[in-house]
Amino acid sequence: MLNRALRDSVDEVLETMFFIRRLGEPEENLSESELAVQLTFEGNPSGTLTLRMTATAARSVAADFLGEEELELSHQQIGDVLRELANMICGSVLSRVESDTTFRLGSPQLVEPEQGSGSMQESASAGQPAQANGEGGQRDPIVHAVEISHGVMVVTVQTEAPECLTAEKLAF
Amino acid sequence: MAYRVLVVDDSPAMRSFVRRVIELSGFALSTCFEAANGQEALDVLRNEWVDAILTDINMPVVDGEEFLRRLAADELLRSIPAIVISTDATQNRIARLLSLGARGYVTKPFLPEVLRAELEKTLGVPCD
Numbered sequence: 001m002l003n004r005a006l007r008d009s010v011d012e013v014l015e016t017m018f019f020i021r022r023l024g025e026p027e028e029n030l031s032e033s034e035l036a037v038q039l040t041f042e043g044n045p046s047g048t049l050t051l052r053m054t055a056t057a058a059r060s061v062a063a064d065f066l067g068e069e070e071l072e073l074s075h076q077q078i079g080d081v082l083r084e085l086a087n088m089i090c091g092s093v094l095s096r097v098e099s100d101t102t103f104r105l106g107s108p109q110l111v112e113p114e115q116g117s118g119s120m121q122e123s124a125s126a127g128q129p130a131q132a133n134g135e136g137g138q139r140d141p142i143v144h145a146v147e148i149s150h151g152v153m154v155v156t157v158q159t160e161a162p163e164c165l166t167a168e169k170l171a172f
Numbered sequence: 173m174a175y176r177v178l179v180v181d182d183s184p185a186m187r188s189f190v191r192r193v194i195e196l197s198g199f200a201l202s203t204c205f206e207a208a209n210g211q212e213a214l215d216v217l218r219n220e221w222v223d224a225i226l227t228d229i230n231m232p233v234v235d236g237e238e239f240l241r242r243l244a245a246d247e248l249l250r251s252i253p254a255i256v257i258s259t260d261a262t263q264n265r266i267a268r269l270l271s272l273g274a275r276g277y278v279t280k281p282f283l284p285e286v287l288r289a290e291l292e293k294t295l296g297v298p299c300d
Contacts, residue, residue, distance in 0.1 A: 016281035017189070066185060067192050080185035087183075088280045091259020095279070102264045105230060 001097060006157055009092035014148065017088060026154075034058075035078070037086040038112040043094060043103030047138075047159035051086040053115055054151045057151025058082055069133050083108035089155060105114040174202035175295060176220070180213040180227040180239065181257070190226060190287070197288035200297075210239025217249055224252040224295055225280075226287075229269070240272040253294045257282070259281065 014020040036052040053061070062081035063070040086108045095105045139161055145154040174196075177194065181187045183276035191204045205220055211234040213225065229236035236256060243249050255276035256269050266277050276290045291297075 013281045016283055062185075066188050069240035077185065080183055083187075084183050084185050088259050091261075091280065095259070098262055102262055102268075103260070105259070107230075107232075 210234030
């Protein structure tokens, strides 16, 4: 369910707000520098969403969103757009899986790409997203990688296992 | 008739996008004011009259819910219609914000014509 919600949300946000249609699955060999944004969310489930994008694609996406020339954009503007993109994808995913409950989104932050789950190359070549129970109270991450104009975007959703949520609530 | 609109969002990118979308949609916009949170918005409203407010929910200092409460408590400002723009499409959230005084709700992502339609409906703009 979360897999489908993530895929649908990425497509809808890119097409509706950024006027971008994804080109398909990314190629395996990626070597470009990347930017990463991360935000936490609380609800049922709680967890973290990480969005990573190649630098060239990030500049292109920001230009589309702001209606400005790529070369005129500052790093601050590109970061603002990536934060907003992550925020919209996360909100869209959670609205699809939590239609009757309220969730809370944290503030998206730019992070070092290494803070995401693995390199973009690993994520992009990982094939279809998968979900299974992992260790340490977290499920295995759900990863969705898409090729867009001028690069690749990878979105990773890491959720906490329900039993962990219960244990944490009891601890407080 | 052209309208004066206040956009309240802590994301400069989102404020810029909303302004551009309003213009591109063909909505009759005369002036677009901006504020980064509810407190800044109240400061703007002390000096400028607007016809409608478009506000985010999750913002620092004064968030969208508190902003709606303060608008509703202000005799001069309570008549200005506020439309919430948010990523949160859950029914509980929408119902709560409408109960706080929001006159409309637009979920991100949205098409330009959806935002225009919500603005025109809220303002009672006659159809073309």
